[in-house]
Amino acid sequence: MMGLLAAGTAEISAKDWPQWRGPNRDGKSTETGIIKNWETNPPKLLWMGEGMGAGYAGVAVVGDRIYTTGDLAAGQGVIAVNAKDGKVVWSTPLTEGAPKHGFEGARCTPTVEGGMLWVTTSDGAVACLDTTGKVVWKKSFSEEWGGKMMSGWGFSESVLIDGDNAVCTPGGPEAMMVALDKKTGKEAWRCKMPEGGGKGKDGAGYGSAVISNGAGVKQYVQMTGRGLIGVRASDGKFLWSYDHVANDVANISTPVVIGDHIFASTAYGTGTGLVKLVKDGDGVKAEEVYFIDPNKLQNHHGGMVLVDGHIYCGHKQNGGDPVCVDIKTGELKWGPVKAPGKGSGSVSYVDGHLIFRYQNGVVALVEATPSGYKLKGSFKPEFQQKESWAHPVVSGGRLYLREQDKLMCYGL
Numbered sequence: 001m002m003g004l005l006a007a008g009t010a011e012i013s014a015k016d017w018p019q020w021r022g023p024n025r026d027g028k029s030t031e032t033g034i035i036k037n038w039e040t041n042p043p044k045l046l047w048m049g050e051g052m053g054a055g056y057a058g059v060a061v062v063g064d065r066i067y068t069t070g071d072l073a074a075g076q077g078v079i080a081v082n083a084k085d086g087k088v089v090w091s092t093p094l095t096e097g098a099p100k101h102g103f104e105g106a107r108c109t110p111t112v113e114g115g116m117l118w119v120t121t122s123d124g125a126v127a128c129l130d131t132t133g134k135v136v137w138k139k140s141f142s143e144e145w146g147g148k149m150m151s152g153w154g155f156s157e158s159v160l161i162d163g164d165n166a167v168c169t170p171g172g173p174e175a176m177m178v179a180l181d182k183k184t185g186k187e188a189w190r191c192k193m194p195e196g197g198g199k200g201k202d203g204a205g206y207g208s209a210v211i212s213n214g215a216g217v218k219q220y221v222q223m224t225g226r227g228l229i230g231v232r233a234s235d236g237k238f239l240w241s242y243d244h245v246a247n248d249v250a251n252i253s254t255p256v257v258i259g260d261h262i263f264a265s266t267a268y269g270t271g272t273g274l275v276k277l278v279k280d281g282d283g284v285k286a287e288e289v290y291f292i293d294p295n296k297l298q299n300h301h302g303g304m305v306l307v308d309g310h311i312y313c314g315h316k317q318n319g320g321d322p323v324c325v326d327i328k329t330g331e332l333k334w335g336p337v338k339a340p341g342k343g344s345g346s347v348s349y350v351d352g353h354l355i356f357r358y359q360n361g362v363v364a365l366v367e368a369t370p371s372g373y374k375l376k377g378s379f380k381p382e383f384q385q386k387e388s389w390a391h392p393v394v395s396g397g398r399l400y401l402r403e404q405d406k407l408m409c410y411g412l
Contacts, residue, residue, distance in 0.1 A: 017061045017395040020109040020158035021254060022348070025210050027305040029350040029394040034412045036353065038365045038377025043399055043410035045382050049086020052079055052405050054098070055105030056387070059402055061395035062112045065089065065131065068402060069106035069119055071098035076106050076121050078129055083396070086407055090133040099123035099154060103387075105404070107156035107206075118166050118182065122154030126168050128185065137185035141168075145175035145190065150203035150225025151250055158208040160220065162233065164188075167220055171204025176224060176238075177231050189236030193226065200226040200246030206301070207254045214260045214277030215284045221262055223251045228264050230277065230284060240286040245273050252301040256311065258327060261289065263306070265299035267317045272297045274330060290330040297323060297332070302346035303391060305354065307368045312354050313347055320345020320358055324370050333370040340364040340378045346391040350412070357401065361388045381408055 021027045035041050053070020059081075060067045066081040075093035082089055098104060099122045110117045116136065120126050124141035141147025141155070147170030149155060160167040166182040175190040207223035211233070218233040227246030230239040245251070247268040256263040265272035272292040277284050297315050304313035309327050314320025315336040320343065323335030339345055343359020353376065354366045361384030367374035381388075383406050390402035399410040 015396050016063070017393050018113065019060055019111040020058065020208050021303065021391070025208070025254065026256070027303055027348050027391070029348065031394060031397065032351045034351045034353065036365070036376060038379060042377060042379040043412055046398065046409045046411050047086040048382055048409070049081055049088070049407045050405050051088040051091070052402060052407050053106065054404055055107060056103070056389040057106045057402065058109040058391045059393050059400050059407065060110045060112045060117070061393065061400065066400065066407070067110040067112055067117055068407070069108050069110065070405070071105050076123070078110060078117070078119055078133065080131070080133060081407060086409060092129060092133040092135065094119070094121050094125060094127050094135070094138065095123060101154040102152050107154065109158045111159045111161050113161050116182070118159040118161060120155050120157050120159060120168060122156070124155045124170070126159060126166070126180070128166070128182065136183070139180070139185050141170035141172070145170040145178060146172035147175070148172065148203045150201040150205055153206065153250065155204065156206040157204070160209045160211070162211060165233070167209050169204045169209065169222055169224065171225065173202070176204070176229070177209070177220065177222060177236070179236060191231045191236040191238050193224070193229065193238060193241070198226055198246070199243040200251065201248050202226065205251035207252055210255060210257055212257045212262065212277065214262070215279050217284050219284065221255055221257065223253065223255055223264065223266070225251060227251065228255060228262065228275070228286070230286065237283070239284040240277070242273065242275050242286045242288070244288065244291055245270055253299045253303050256304050256306050258306060262286070263304070263311060263327065265297060265304065265313070267298045267300040269294050269317065270298055272299070274327070292325070292330050297325065300344045301389065302344050305347055305349045307349055310370045312349070312368055314339065314345035314356065318344055320356060322356065322366055322373060326370070334373050337373045340375060343387065344389065346389065348392045348394060350394045355392045355394070355399065357388060357392045359387045359389065360384070363392065363401065383408060
């Protein structure tokens with residue numbers, strides 16, 4: 001088990017989950033020794049806390065603190081929780097009243113590092129707080145960069161921290177992506193996308209950026225309203241785009257980085273593509289390796305994980321039927337299989353297994369193997385309210401499930 005740290009600290013342990021999709025933004029935990037038969041021995045509820053506010057945000061876990069975002073009475077903000085018992089330690093509103101848009105509520109998982117944390121609000125502000133809840137700096141996407149979303153559901157990005165950079169995606173005409181000094185908020189660079197239309201819509205998408213060193217160039221890869229893009233990390237130079245995975249409604253799931261390749265999928269009848277990044281003069285270009293038709297694979301907003309050369313995820317618009325894809329060929333090794341739950345399914349990986357969480361609350365354990373679909377049991381959590389869209393989080397031998405104002409902690 002993870003050794004607990006002094007209250008309010010933010011030193012990173014190997015078993016912490018300090019940001020969106022875990023330590024490496026890939027949806028994978030390195031923990032071992034989990035319960036592997038949920039049919040006879042499902043996870044037990046350890047505690048259920050309340051006071052998270054409204055929203056669909058996941059949680060970050062560092063030491064003995066859990067951080068999330070939610071719509072509180074005073075506005076949308078950040079909440080810190082004691083990992084021992086689920087009690088709220090502090091909350092800090094960042095907006096005056098809750099932002100109004102489709103599916104109201106916070107969506108951003110805080111990024112925690114070195115006694116600081118960074119968030120975006122759904123009305124388009126990026127903020128830095130310390131781990132006692134004090135606001136260090138805050139900037140508005142619209143006021144600073146003319147930021148906008150591709151459609152009307154509110155900003156959902158979780159800030160990427162890379163060295164001194166806090167990287168985020170305002171979606172503005174002159175600043176699709178920006179890098180800020182993580183300590184001060186001062187702009188380091190901004191990236192303008194070339195004009196020219198193509199598939200999708202102008203503005204930010206609903207994904208979060210990841211790091212690639214494809215073609216030997218460190219770059220930030222992000223899903224925008226116009227599809228997948230790559231931006232050089234050193235200076236913000238726009239490198240490449242790939243709009244075959246763009247649609248006009250919402251481009252959501254975080255792309256998966258595999259060496260010189262990027263795997264990306266969107267729903268709304270769009271589909272899935274793998275691109276290879278290759279040198280192009282002093283830049284980089286993206287070449288499509290294959291494309292998977294949407295009737296075989298389209299990932300809505302549940303995310304994807306890569307395990308031993310295979311992608312595991314849920315398939316279907318408003319669905320999460322499990323599927324396994326050979327990353328080299330795009331061949332479906334198995335699936336889509338009828339899901340054990342209903343609605344979109346989010347997925348995380350731990351100890352040779354996948355944890356799927358479905359929109360109706362059902363949580364299922366599936367073995368991560370290309371040899372066939374092996375369901376190891378499922379359970380319905382203690383509490384379920386609206387759409388259970390927050391991704392499952394594994395940290396310190398525990399499974400955390402955010403459900404609107406409640407946070408449930410199960411023993412794994």
